[in-house]
Amino acid sequence: MELSAFRARLAETAQAVERELEGLLGFEAQPGESVRPKRLIEAIRYATLAGGKRLRPFLVVETARALGRTDRGPRRVGAAIECVHAYSLIHDDLPAMDDDDLRRGRPTAHRAFDEATAILAGDALQTLAFEILADPRTDPDAEIRVTLSAGLARAAGLAGMVGGQMLDIEAETAPAPFSREEIVGLQAMKTGALLRFSVEAGARLAGASPASGAALSSYGRAVGAAFQVADDLLDAEGDTATLGKRAGKDAGRRKATLVAALGLDGARRELARLIDEAGAALDAAGLGASADGLRAAAAFVAARNS
Amino acid sequence: MELSAFRARLAETAQAVERELEGLLGFEAQPGESVRPKRLIEAIRYATLAGGKRLRPFLVVETARALGRTDRGPRRVGAAIECVHAYSLIHDDLPAMDDDDLRRGRPTAHRAFDEATAILAGDALQTLAFEILADPRTDPDAEIRVTLSAGLARAAGLAGMVGGQMLDIEAETAPAPFSREEIVGLQAMKTGALLRFSVEAGARLAGASPASGAALSSYGRAVGAAFQVADDLLDAEGDTATLGKRAGKDAGRRKATLVAALGLDGARRELARLIDEAGAALDAAGLGASADGLRAAAAFVAARNS
Numbered sequence: 188m189e190l191s192a193f194r195a196r197l198a199e200t201a202q203a204v205e206r207e208l209e210g211l212l213g214f215e216a217q218p219g220e221s222v223r224p225k226r227l228i229e230a231i232r233y234a235t236l237a238g239g240k241r242l243r244p245f246l247v248v249e250t251a252r253a254l255g256r257t258d259r260g261p262r263r264v265g266a267a268i269e270c271v272h273a274y275s276l277i278h279d280d281l282p283a284m285d286d287d288d289l290r291r292g293r294p295t296a297h298r299a300f301d302e303a304t305a306i307l308a309g310d311a312l313q314t315l316a317f318e319i320l321a322d323p324r325t326d327p328d329a330e331i332r333v334t335l336s337a338g339l340a341r342a343a344g345l346a347g348m349v350g351g352q353m354l355d356i357e358a359e360t361a362p363a364p365f366s367r368e369e370i371v372g373l374q375a376m377k378t379g380a381l382l383r384f385s386v387e388a389g390a391r392l393a394g395a396s397p398a399s400g401a402a403l404s405s406y407g408r409a410v411g412a413a414f415q416v417a418d419d420l421l422d423a424e425g426d427t428a429t430l431g432k433r434a435g436k437d438a439g440r441r442k443a444t445l446v447a448a449l450g451l452d453g454a455r456r457e458l459a460r461l462i463d464e465a466g467a468a469l470d471a472a473g474l475g476a477s478a479d480g481l482r483a484a485a486a487f488v489a490a491r492n493s
Numbered sequence: 494m495e496l497s498a499f500r501a502r503l504a505e506t507a508q509a510v511e512r513e514l515e516g517l518l519g520f521e522a523q524p525g526e527s528v529r530p531k532r533l534i535e536a537i538r539y540a541t542l543a544g545g546k547r548l549r550p551f552l553v554v555e556t557a558r559a560l561g562r563t564d565r566g567p568r569r570v571g572a573a574i575e576c577v578h579a580y581s582l583i584h585d586d587l588p589a590m591d592d593d594d595l596r597r598g599r600p601t602a603h604r605a606f607d608e609a610t611a612i613l614a615g616d617a618l619q620t621l622a623f624e625i626l627a628d629p630r631t632d633p634d635a636e637i638r639v640t641l642s643a644g645l646a647r648a649a650g651l652a653g654m655v656g657g658q659m660l661d662i663e664a665e666t667a668p669a670p671f672s673r674e675e676i677v678g679l680q681a682m683k684t685g686a687l688l689r690f691s692v693e694a695g696a697r698l699a700g701a702s703p704a705s706g707a708a709l710s711s712y713g714r715a716v717g718a719a720f721q722v723a724d725d726l727l728d729a730e731g732d733t734a735t736l737g738k739r740a741g742k743d744a745g746r747r748k749a750t751l752v753a754a755l756g757l758d759g760a761r762r763e764l765a766r767l768i769d770e771a772g773a774a775l776d777a778a779g780l781g782a783s784a785d786g787l788r789a790a791a792a793f794v795a796a797r798n799s
């Protein structure tokens with residue numbers, strides 16, 4: 188698939204997911220409601236409906252599509268994962284964490300509102316993700332819904348995203364720099380787990396065979412790792428205007444990055460290796476041309492600094 | 494049931510839930526694990542295994558027992574709800590929220606560790622709650638597990654606990670004091686929703702009939718409301734030594750409390766009315782003597798300032 192065709196499909200999916208999120212974050216008044224947390228709703232919508240590539244939802248939707256499922260279910264699961272992603276950004280930006288003022292070129296949630304509201308908006312978004320997954324409109328089969336819920340919890344929790352974020356913070360003050368193996372491990376948790384789960388969720392929703400599901404999971408692992416290496420390279424090479432957030436901060440704060448462990452060239456080689464691995468996994472999944480979107484997604488992730 | 498017998502049963506259930514939590518928060522090393530967020534695990538265990546009455550798990554376990562279910566399932570659901578409760582306390586205590594240094598007579602999580610660790614520990618505890626509910630060891634029936642997950646999400650999210658906490662903060666700086674109706678509404682969200690859900694979860698786990706389930710839900714609503722009125726009275730009348738946390742802070746900060754709206758006597762009358770309502774709901778549930786523990790729980794909640 189050409190990059191321009193891929194971009195069009197990515198944008199189209201992002202729009203469909205945006206509509207799904209718009210509905211889910213509408214929060215209509217309930218009968219008998221005497222009070223309403225309006226400011227919290229505003230903050231949730233501000234942080235979640237800010238656009239973006241919606242890469243995680245794309246991976247859910249595109250994986251399901253490659254396997255033949257094109258209804259609303261994968262979009263809802265994508266929206267749920269996006270809620271978790273949005274919550275993690277709100278909390279990561281807090282003064283006690285990365286202390287960022289800008290996100291996608293706009294003030295971060297705690298700057299646009301206040302810290303308490305930002306903390307609670309993140310909390311509510313995490314809850315909402317599990318509420319969406321539990322809803323029969325996501326999939327009529329309770330077994331599938333509860334499996335997705337378990338998978339999201341593993342990807343988002345202590346052994347995944349949140350655990351990785353903690354290790355990322357600890358790396359800054361650790362007595363010795365993290366080893367390459369430790370950095371790969373923490374990145375697989377911090378950003379890799381949710382990206383990998385996005386692919387796995389799409390496969391589960393579309394009833395992938397065990398062999399195909401395992402191959403797609405390997406694809407998701409490779410894309411997740413590639414995403415983070417590309418992000419590290421982006422920070423080391425980019426500038427604030429392109430990023431919409433502060434650049435060069437990784438080196439300034441001794442962040443655990445693969446650029447720090449392998450150097451720029453080593454990180455670039457690692458990125459190329461991961462993209463090859465993602466492609467080989469798609470071959471193994473036996474999806475043929477229907478996997479072209481996923482193949483292009485891997486290349487896109489690698490090239491997102493251009 | 495005599496108060497002493499009730500206290501013994503409450504303590505016994507708390508111990509059983511403590512053992513369950515101890516297992517769930519063991520976080521054994523996984524094969525191939527290269528890094529481990531040790532400090533985060535410490536903070537989670539510090540905040541969750543600090544003892545306490547475990548009232549929410551008691552309501553799950555006791556409701557299920559009244560309906561004849563006594564296996565491990567209700568204890569696991571109780572532990573999941575306790576994870577959500579613990580997460581909410583960690584986040585509520587943060588400097589940007591209630592800014593508390595003490596909780597159950599010990600330093601709060603952000604004082605014992607640091608703010609970033611406390612935020613992430615709360616985040617991971619919320620995730621863990623949904624992971625526990627999704628696990629087949631909680632109940633073999635996926636339909637029940639996913640229903641509990643949906644119920645917990647509603648009770649904990651924007652329309653429940655987190656929304657109520659937001660309104661509670663907003664009340665402090667609102668142009669006019671909240672009306673009685675608004676205070677009742679916010680309290681039903683902030684603390685009521687999770688207590689009510691605890692009862693509903695026990696009923697669902699034990700296969701309550703629709704009529705009995707609805708009556709038990711009313712009981713849970715009344716106990717949840719009574720809990721918060723008793724808490725408001727406790728703050729207005731108690732002292733720091735008894736509470737293990739700072740007393741009298743509500744009045745100093747114009748918190749939305751029923752004592753502020755109704756006065757001490759009015760709040761005491763409202764508490765008595767709610768306990769009557771809880772008892773009447775138990776009568777309507779038709780459980781007979783098997784509901785004695787729940788009946789005693791309502792009285793205990795009302796008397797917890799003594």
